[in-house]
Amino acid sequence: MPARRIVYLSLPAFATDRVGRKQPQDELGPFATVITSRGRRVLMAVNAPAQAAGLAPGQGLADARALCPRLAAAAHDQAGNARSLAAVADWCLRYTPWTAPDPLPATGIGGDAGVWLDISGCAHLFAGGADAHGEAPLIADLTGRLGRAGFSARAAAADSPGGAWAMARFGPRSTAVVPPGGYHTALAALPVAALRLPPATVEALNRLGLRRIGDLHALPRAALEARFGDTDSGHVLKRLDQALGVRAEPVSPGNPRFGRPLPPWRARLALAEPIDRVEDVEAAVGHLLAELCPRLEREGRGARRLELMLFRTDATLERAEIGTSRPSRDPAHLVRLFAEALAELAIGPDAGEGIELIVLEAVVTEPLAPAQLVLNRRGDLSTAGIGPLIDRLTVRLGAANVTRLASHESHLPERAVTHRPALARAADDTGCGDRDRPVRLLRRPEPVRVHITGHDLPDRFDWRRARYDVVRAEGPERIAPEWWRANGLGDAGGPPRDYFRIEERAGGRFWLFRSGDDWFLHGLFA
Amino acid sequence: MERLIPNPTEAATPVFDGHVSDGARAVALLRARLAAMEGLATPDLDGGENRFLSFTAVAGLSGLADALPWPGLPRHALHEVVAADPAMAAASGFCATLLGALSQRAAMPVLWVTRSLTLYGPGLAALGLNPARLVVVRARRNRDVLWAMEEGLRSAALAAVLGEADDVTLFASRRLQLAAETAGVTGFLLRRSRSPSQTPPPSAAVTRWRIAPAPAPTDQSIAVPRWHVELLRCRGGRPGHWLTDHQP
Numbered sequence: 001m002p003a004r005r006i007v008y009l010s011l012p013a014f015a016t017d018r019v020g021r022k023q024p025q026d027e028l029g030p031f032a033t034v035i036t037s038r039g040r041r042v043l044m045a046v047n048a049p050a051q052a053a054g055l056a057p058g059q060g061l062a063d064a065r066a067l068c069p070r071l072a073a074a075a076h077d078q079a080g081n082a083r084s085l086a087a088v089a090d091w092c093l094r095y096t097p098w099t100a101p102d103p104l105p106a107t108g109i110g111g112d113a114g115v116w117l118d119i120s121g122c123a124h125l126f127a128g129g130a131d132a133h134g135e136a137p138l139i140a141d142l143t144g145r146l147g148r149a150g151f152s153a154r155a156a157a158a159d160s161p162g163g164a165w166a167m168a169r170f171g172p173r174s175t176a177v178v179p180p181g182g183y184h185t186a187l188a189a190l191p192v193a194a195l196r197l198p199p200a201t202v203e204a205l206n207r208l209g210l211r212r213i214g215d216l217h218a219l220p221r222a223a224l225e226a227r228f229g230d231t232d233s234g235h236v237l238k239r240l241d242q243a244l245g246v247r248a249e250p251v252s253p254g255n256p257r258f259g260r261p262l263p264p265w266r267a268r269l270a271l272a273e274p275i276d277r278v279e280d281v282e283a284a285v286g287h288l289l290a291e292l293c294p295r296l297e298r299e300g301r302g303a304r305r306l307e308l309m310l311f312r313t314d315a316t317l318e319r320a321e322i323g324t325s326r327p328s329r330d331p332a333h334l335v336r337l338f339a340e341a342l343a344e345l346a347i348g349p350d351a352g353e354g355i356e357l358i359v360l361e362a363v364v365t366e367p368l369a370p371a372q373l374v375l376n377r378r379g380d381l382s383t384a385g386i387g388p389l390i391d392r393l394t395v396r397l398g399a400a401n402v403t404r405l406a407s408h409e410s411h412l413p414e415r416a417v418t419h420r421p422a423l424a425r426a427a428d429d430t431g432c433g434d435r436d437r438p439v440r441l442l443r444r445p446e447p448v449r450v451h452i453t454g455h456d457l458p459d460r461f462d463w464r465r466a467r468y469d470v471v472r473a474e475g476p477e478r479i480a481p482e483w484w485r486a487n488g489l490g491d492a493g494g495p496p497r498d499y500f501r502i503e504e505r506a507g508g509r510f511w512l513f514r515s516g517d518d519w520f521l522h523g524l525f526a
Numbered sequence: 527m528e529r530l531i532p533n534p535t536e537a538a539t540p541v542f543d544g545h546v547s548d549g550a551r552a553v554a555l556l557r558a559r560l561a562a563m564e565g566l567a568t569p570d571l572d573g574g575e576n577r578f579l580s581f582t583a584v585a586g587l588s589g590l591a592d593a594l595p596w597p598g599l600p601r602h603a604l605h606e607v608v609a610a611d612p613a614m615a616a617a618s619g620f621c622a623t624l625l626g627a628l629s630q631r632a633a634m635p636v637l638w639v640t641r642s643l644t645l646y647g648p649g650l651a652a653l654g655l656n657p658a659r660l661v662v663v664r665a666r667r668n669r670d671v672l673w674a675m676e677e678g679l680r681s682a683a684l685a686a687v688l689g690e691a692d693d694v695t696l697f698a699s700r701r702l703q704l705a706a707e708t709a710g711v712t713g714f715l716l717r718r719s720r721s722p723s724q725t726p727p728p729s730a731a732v733t734r735w736r737i738a739p740a741p742a743p744t745d746q747s748i749a750v751p752r753w754h755v756e757l758l759r760c761r762g763g764r765p766g767h768w769l770t771d772h773q774p
Contacts (some may be wrong), residue, residue: 364562385683386635386661392677393663401664405657417647422661433652435749438616441646466612471741472748503748507739508611523646526619526653526751526772 002391005135005180007117008102008164009142009155011085015076015111016047018084021150030068033076033111034061044112045077048152057109078104081113088151089115090317093309094357095138097266097492102165108506114168116161117142139176149315156357162243163187166194166213187243188214195239201228205236216240265303265362267291274313274354278347281310281355285338288360289331302327302368308338310347316357320343323399325390325422327368333388340395372523390422411479413522436477436501438511438523445520448512457500459513463521468504475500479513501525546651557762577601579712584627585654586772587620590755594733595763599624604703604713606731608758610738614690614718617737618645621655621714625686627652628712634686635659636764637678639671639689653751653772659685668693672702679713686712695723699729734759740769 011017015033030050032043041061051069064071080493085101092099092115102114119138126141127134135157146153156167158178164185167178170190178186187194190213205228210216216224221237228236241247267288275281285308295304304327310318320341328334346352393402403419410416450458460469476498497513499522504510509525548670578598581590599605609617625636636659643664647657665671671691678687679702687706694702694715706713717726719736736756742748751772757765 242712269555386681389637389677389681389683390661393674397663397665397674398671402666403643403662404660405650405662407647407657413646417657419643419662433650433654434648435652437648437652438615438646439622439653440613440615440644441649442644443642464612474748501748503742505741506611507741507752507754508613508615509739509748509751523649524613524615524618525749526615526622526649526753 004118004159005120005157006159006161006164007095007119007135007139007155007157008140008161008168009115009146009153010165010168011088011113011115011146011151011153012169013045013047013111013152013330014085014113015081016050016220017151018081018463019074020047029070029072029481030055031072031074032061032064034073035076041393042109043073044109057111076111085113085115090148090319091311091315092117092142093317094268094311094359095119095142099362109381114165116164119157132175135177145313146315149313151315158186158245160242160245162196162239163245163248165196166190166243170194178329184244185215188212188217192216195234195236195243197234197236197239198232201233201236202416204228204233213240213243265292265296265301265365266359267361268357268359270357271355274356276347276349276351276354278342281342281347282339284358285342285360286331286335289334290360291327292333292362296329296362297363301365301371301408302329303334303362303365305362305364306334307340307361307363308341309359309361310345310355311359312353313356314353316352318347320345321363322395323391324332324387324517325394326387326390327366327370328387330388333391336388337391337395340392390477394422400518411482413437414443415482416444417441432504439526441511441523442521445513445522448519450519458502458512458519461502461521463510468508469511470502472503473500474502476514494496538621560762579624579628579631583631584623584692586623586751587755587770589768589770592758593755593757593763593766593768599712600732601628601712602707602710603701604706604715604730605734606699606715606726606729606734608717608719608726608734608736610719610754612718614716616739616751617716619751619772620735620737620753620755621688621716622653622655622692624637624712624714625660625688625743626650626656628686629656630654634683634685635661636685637661637663637674637687639663639665639674639678639687639691641690651707672698675702675713675773678706679711680709682709682711684711686714688716692717694726694729696727696729699731703730703732732761733757733763736772746771 016031020028030053032046032050034041035044043057043059043064046055055064082104089099089101096117096119098118100116123134123138126137139155143153154168156164156176158164159180161165192205225237229472242249268286305323308320322341323335399421402422404422405417406420408418449462451460452458457473458470478496479500481498495516497515499513502510502512511523512521568609578596580598582588607617607621629636663674665674671689675687675689678684702713736758738754740754742752753770755768755770
């Protein structure tokens with residue numbers, strides 16, 4: 001099994017960069033985000049011009065304004081930061097299928113953020129020239145693109161998440177890649193703060209003369225665990241082992257795909273010139289499908305779910321997903337489905353930056369025999385050639401709205417017919433026609449006001465703001481509740497229903513029932 | 527005006543050479559020629575029958591056999607059914623009967639684009655529409671109804687498409703009519719009339735019907751559907767009025 005390789009992308013000025021990057025660089029003035037702490041307004045994050053003016057996080061806003069009157073300030077929006085960071089993590093999917101935002105700290109001062117990338121088996125795409133692994137070019141590409149998009153960024157690759165974190169935040173700028181197995185030497189020179197420890201612990205270690213990670217190696221582990229092993233100290237030994245890759249560390253339980261094997265059905269298309277027209281995107285999707293579909297065919301598979309990722313030049317990502325009712329590897333059909341899905345996205349010359357990379361992935365595939373294009377003459381739904389039509393309808397209207405009627409064994413009329421997905425497999429149990437049943441059945445019986453004189457049948461009733469005079473009635477047909485299903489669903493345990501077919505003066509025919517003393521309209525006869 | 531219908535095979539087109547002395551014959555020839563241009567002629571090459579659904583074969587609607595100037599209901603066309611009652615029950619039954627017959631003839635499924643999921647299988651089956659051959663699509667917006675209808679009409683894998691669309695412009699109905707002609711899928715627009723006297727604005731449909739429930743005769747169960755069927759408009763035909771009983 002190849003070694004795991006992790007990249008940590010450090011975004012040290014994320015909170016201010018994400019606001020300031022929309023403005024031209026030369027107009028960028030000092031800017032800070034502010035929180036209110038104990039009734040006092042305190043700088044949370046500052047950008048480079050503010051830093052140059054002598055401001056630092058933790059300073060009071062009033063003091064900062066005195067130092068730098070031009071300072072622009074905005075509320076520190078942690079939820080917005082988290083959303084933005086998730087978008088950047090998504091955009092990082094261009095390098096690997098597994099990325100996760102480093103959770104933003106709930107407390108503490110500063111506007112930094114980070115993203116994890118698991119690049120195991122992905123970096124070779126960037127290999128070339130002197131670099132056989134491709135990790136250094138990948139990192140250069142990653143930080144370069146983010147830099148052009150307005151984020152200051154550093155990144156480092158290592159065998160463990162902890163090692164990558166330490167190198168990206170504290171390592172020398174010259175080493176972005178720690179070669180497999182090269183930690184002891186690389187990490188030993190870093191300060192102990194690189195172990196992701198609380199500030200108090202770092203201070204305590206420093207007081208003991210333990211300034212560098214290498215100093216900790218020399219200590220007996222038992223002593224270290226006894227003194228700094230608790231939660232308050234931040235589990236120094238555990239963090240050390242994680243940085244060294246001795247102890248496994250799950251990076252993000254929030255992203256279920258992180259750490260899974262590379263999905264095999266993936267095609268990518270890098271564009272020399274960014275594109276922004278829907279037609280161009282569709283053409284590019286056609287190219288990708290032309291690459292992917294023959295591969296699926298060779299393996300005897302068809303796609304059930306496909307995901308399209310469109311990477312913009314400003315480090316944002318658009319996604320479109322389609323599903324098919326049955327496995328398919330027909331490029332023309334799949335392109336049409338994507339055309340529907342793309343229409344929902346904001347793509348166009350006026351909607352954001354151009355798209356420079358497109359990745360298509362068949363997320364779910366199923367076996368599909370080579371010769372499946374036989375049209376069944378019987379024309380029933382399970383086999384007819386309406387699959388492509390069902391797919392198009394489903395993409396636009398949703399699976400719940402493209403259905404067929406399936407009969408169900410139940411006495412209650414509303415339970416006897418259910419709506420099932422249009423191509424779901426079902427026995428040929430459609431039931432036979434029943435003249436005692438209406439053509440339309442209301443989803444829920446609607447109460448009606450009845451007027452009864454003399455006998456027990458209504459003379460007239462009011463339904464949906466109209467009055468109907470009853471001229472004839474046939475019935476009753478008693479339908480008892482399904483007492484064995486009395487599970488609190490209301491009607492299951494109610495009184496029995498007496499159904500009547502009722503004709504009103506103009507000839508309209510209705511299906512009414514009496515339940516106790518109340519009357520309901522349930523269906524309409526043709 | 528644009529020509530909506532591609533000319534059918536030239537051999538099937540009657541020729542008017544301009545030298546016919548008999549006036550009635552000339553008019554008949556011109557009528558036939560017009561019908562051919564509109565795709566409603568009876569080309570005798572493929573037997574003609576295939577382009578029409580004969581009413582005599584439809585259980586419950588055999589009384590309409592002479593209603594139209596053709597051997598039956600044109601299959602490559604859009605038809606409009608106006609419901610007289612707000613719940614559209616009788617008109618739904620009328621349409622279900624036609625859809626069932628078309629589906630059975632072609633051995634292909636039909637698509638019903640509805641606004642609400644209220645269609646009930648056992649009742650439809652009693653009118654001859656097999657629920658196993660019915661795809662029910664719910665579209666909440668009017669334009670989605672029209673879009674789904676057009677998708678269905680352009681797919682050659684269906685026998686017929688019905689859409690419950692309240693608001694159909696002349697342009698939209700022309701698109702649907704064209705799609706129905708091209709793929710040979712019968713289209714139905716099921717619409718409500720806002721009031722008994724008012725009928726919907728004109729459309730490009732080949733026929734327009736109005737369906738109202740009729741009181742049952744005293745010696746007949748009210749489970750037997752009885753409809754006032756009114757032909758409001760028909761290209762090249764005369765309006766008419768019928769009473770149908772859907773006897774089992």
